[in-house]
Amino acid sequence: MSALESVLAQVSLFEALRPDEIGRIARRFELDTLESATRRAFASTPSEARLVVVVDGFVRLEVESRAGALRGTMQLGDRFGIVSLVTGSSRPFSVEADRPATIAIMDRDAFESVLADFPAVALPLAAELSRELAASTDVVRQLLELHAENLRPEEMRVAVAERRTALLRRGARVRGLGPRALFRRLVVQEGAEPPFWMLVGFLAALGGARLVVYLILKYKLEKQLFALVPGTDPNPMHVHHFNYGLILIGASGLAALFPMGRRALRSLALAFGLGCGLVFDEFALFWRLNPEYAQNLSLFASGTVATLLVQLTYFRRFWAALARRAWLRARGVR
Numbered sequence: 001m002s003a004l005e006s007v008l009a010q011v012s013l014f015e016a017l018r019p020d021e022i023g024r025i026a027r028r029f030e031l032d033t034l035e036s037a038t039r040r041a042f043a044s045t046p047s048e049a050r051l052v053v054v055v056d057g058f059v060r061l062e063v064e065s066r067a068g069a070l071r072g073t074m075q076l077g078d079r080f081g082i083v084s085l086v087t088g089s090s091r092p093f094s095v096e097a098d099r100p101a102t103i104a105i106m107d108r109d110a111f112e113s114v115l116a117d118f119p120a121v122a123l124p125l126a127a128e129l130s131r132e133l134a135a136s137t138d139v140v141r142q143l144l145e146l147h148a149e150n151l152r153p154e155e156m157r158v159a160v161a162e163r164r165t166a167l168l169r170r171g172a173r174v175r176g177l178g179p180r181a182l183f184r185r186l187v188v189q190e191g192a193e194p195p196f197w198m199l200v201g202f203l204a205a206l207g208g209a210r211l212v213v214y215l216i217l218k219y220k221l222e223k224q225l226f227a228l229v230p231g232t233d234p235n236p237m238h239v240h241h242f243n244y245g246l247i248l249i250g251a252s253g254l255a256a257l258f259p260m261g262r263r264a265l266r267s268l269a270l271a272f273g274l275g276c277g278l279v280f281d282e283f284a285l286f287w288r289l290n291p292e293y294a295q296n297l298s299l300f301a302s303g304t305v306a307t308l309l310v311q312l313t314y315f316r317r318f319w320a321a322l323a324r325r326a327w328l329r330a331r332g333v334r
Helices: 003-008 019-026 082-087 108-117 119-148 153-172 179-188 193-218 241-255 259-263 265-281 283-288 296-314 316-330
Strands: 030-034 038-042 050-056 058-065 068-075 093-097 101-107
Touching: 003 019, 003 050, 003 101, 030 038, 030 093, 050 068, 050 082, 058 101, 082 119, 101 108, 108 119, 119 153, 193 265, 193 296, 241 259, 241 265, 241 283, 259 265, 265 283, 265 296, 283 296, 296 316
Parallel strands: none
Antiparallel strands: 030 101, 038 093, 050 101, 058 068, 058 093
8 A cells, every 4th residue: 555545545525445445546646756845836716725634744835815824734634625625715825834734636627537437435535524624604693692792893803803714713723534444544554452441440430439439438438339348347358449440350251252242342452451450450459458538559559550551552563572672682683
């Protein structure tokens, strides 16, 4: 898969397409390499309407408007110009690179052929245009409300100018990668989904347990909300939440050993992380056999585990390469 195809696969307009379909769309783009301090300008005529996607590097965007020059920045995966392709009307804009960068450009004819050949693109496109329309409609609603308030002329001029500027600035807004694309780039493509969901579960359980215990102790609800073993003892045994965490860890770990469990690896990783959060929130209790909840050792252990999970999620390749290098050195292999 080429660099352009990899970028297009993360653009929200093309997320629903297969790799071979994205490859066919990529061939309808024109690639342009911008050297340092190189500027490329596009006119405002319908024939000059363009969709610009950054394939590599970093570029500066400048859009001419009635409010003057509006500026923005674009980096890998960012795009600009989809509204002008659909409506056929656009403002003059230009892109400039401080360092060498690569952009992909699609004209209106090519975009219309994409819509004709790949109807699935129409749904995310409609969603994007509806958000733009809703934003414009909201500005109109605000203007009508301002007129209904019977403001003084000077106040009205200031309020209208603010909203006009906000509306104009949307014309220079750069579309970045959506949440799904960012998740795929930062987690899925790194092969780090299980440790990522473990990290999410760990932080959620740790934060939730700390908050619940704090509220219980603050409002003295121990006898009402703590899990106590009934009996005649005036000080009944308290079932600490690390016990539930151990059950979650054991159950999710065993389930992951079976074929059916591997199909639900994300859920099991989340459950395992939840269990770890509950256990390490009370690490000092069973390590020191001290029933006092507020011990720094628990915070230290929790921070250590969270750091380890972050390393497994985002720096796994680095540590794996470092370990392999150390192993080869130990064997005398250079």
